[in-house]
Amino acid sequence: EEVVHRIAAGEVVTSAAAALKELLENSIDARATKINVGVRQGGLKVLQIVDNGKGMAPEDMRMACERFATSKLQTFEDLQSITSFGFRGEALASISQVARVKIVSMVPDAVCAYSASYADGKIAGANGGQAAPKPCAGVPGTTVTVEDLFYNMPTRRSANRNASEEYRAIADIVTRYSIRYSSIAFTCKRLGDNSGSDIKSTMNATVLENIQLAFGKNLAQELLDFKFEIDGLGVSGSGLVSNANYNLTRRTFILFINGRLVDYAPLKKALDSTHSEFSPKGSHGFFYLDINMRTEDLDVNVHPTKREVRFLHGAELIESVTSAVSDRLKTSRT
Ligand code: ADP
Numbered sequence: 001e002e003v004v005h006r007i008a009a010g011e012v013v014t015s016a017a018a019a020l021k022e023l024l025e026n027s028i029d030a031r032a033t034k035i036n037v038g039v040r041q042g043g044l045k046v047l048q049i050v051d052n053g054k055g056m057a058p059e060d061m062r063m064a065c066e067r068f069a070t071s072k073l074q075t076f077e078d079l080q081s082i083t084s085f086g087f088r089g090e091a092l093a094s095i096s097q098v099a100r101v102k103i104v105s106m107v108p109d110a111v112c113a114y115s116a117s118y119a120d121g122k123i124a125g126a127n128g129g130q131a132a133p134k135p136c137a138g139v140p141g142t143t144v145t146v147e148d149l150f151y152n153m154p155t156r157r158s159a160n161r162n163a164s165e166e167y168r169a170i171a172d173i174v175t176r177y178s179i180r181y182s183s184i185a186f187t188c189k190r191l192g193d194n195s196g197s198d199i200k201s202t203m204n205a206t207v208l209e210n211i212q213l214a215f216g217k218n219l220a221q222e223l224l225d226f227k228f229e230i231d232g233l234g235v236s237g238s239g240l241v242s243n244a245n246y247n248l249t250r251r252t253f254i255l256f257i258n259g260r261l262v263d264y265a266p267l268k269k270a271l272d273s274t275h276s277e278f279s280p281k282g283s284h285g286f287f288y289l290d291i292n293m294r295t296e297d298l299d300v301n302v303h304p305t306k307r308e309v310r311f312l313h314g315a316e317l318i319e320s321v322t323s324a325v326s327d328r329l330k331t332s333r334t
Pocket residue numbers: 022026027030051053054055056060064069070071072085086087088089090091092093142
């Protein structure tokens with residue numbers, strides 16, 4: 001049974017970057033305003049995320065790594081109004097099946113923090129009885145440390161990309177989240193390396209300022225903003241597209257739906273072809289999209305930890321976004 005769990009968990013947590021994305025989303029859900037990511041060996045040795053969010057009480061820490069343990073779904077109304085995809089309580093459980101997980105957490109008014117180590121979903125160190133989180137010094141917020149990812153899955157471990165590629169994938173996710181979440185200050189750094197932080201975002205910046213910080217001024221000053229809305233379907237959004245005459249060496253596509261970084265290949269493809277109608281041959285566009293829709297229109301059959309999404313009204317969405325982009329590129333043409 002344990003092996004079955006591990007195989008299932010390995011399908012959820014496919015890489016260090018996939019694990020990082022889940023941890024980052026938990027910190028965002030906990031309303032953190034500061035999120036610091038530390039990585040050793042591309043996250044395979046150590047993946048650590050420190051936040052100043054609302055923390056977990058010790059009784060919640062007991063359960064945190066058990067399957068379907070979630071604090072984000074209390075009533076049916078919650079299900080209707082929930083704004084995050086992460087309501088299934090599977091991420092920490094899955095990570096703890098394929099790595100050693102340690103959590104230190106403190107809720108704002110507590111006198112101290114608590115710490116617990118997990119293996120296979122359970123708090124480690126139970127001497128016959130039930131193990132409990134141990135009191136320790138700390139500050140409000142949560143630190144999750146994931147060590148030796150895939151230690152018990154040798155084939156997955158060796159199939160993983162090399163450390164620097166994996167680090168790039170992690171840094172890329174942190175960068176993208178730092179663009180969307182302007183009120184959160186993010187850092188991302190390689191631990192045990194004195195070169196400082198590779199990513200430093202500032203609090204209370206605009207999306208455009210964050211893009212400038214991450215991608216440079218040259219791109220930022222070529223971006224055109226647009227908005228769209230589909231009447232009656234509860235879909236609305238805004239975005240930025242690079243001027244058709246500005247040539248990028250490769251396409252960048254950043255899509256947030258209901259605050260989560262996702263992929264939607266059909267939209268990516270449609271935007272590429274819209275862009276090519278206006279731009280010189282072989283040129284690539286930059287697309288940033290922030291879309292909101294009713295949660296019930298998202299396809300629940302797609303696993304929450306998979307980035308590719310599906311939803312009702314996909315065709316209408318593609319039509320609406322591409323025509324907004326097309327209008328904007330048209331008017332900007334010189
Ligand atoms: P989900 O996010 O789908 O609820 P997870 O397995 O990702 O499931 O997390 C399980 C639970 O652990 C969350 O519902 C939340 O209560 C708690 N949790 C995880 N990370 C944090 C964090 N950084 N701050 C506060 N609570 C957290």
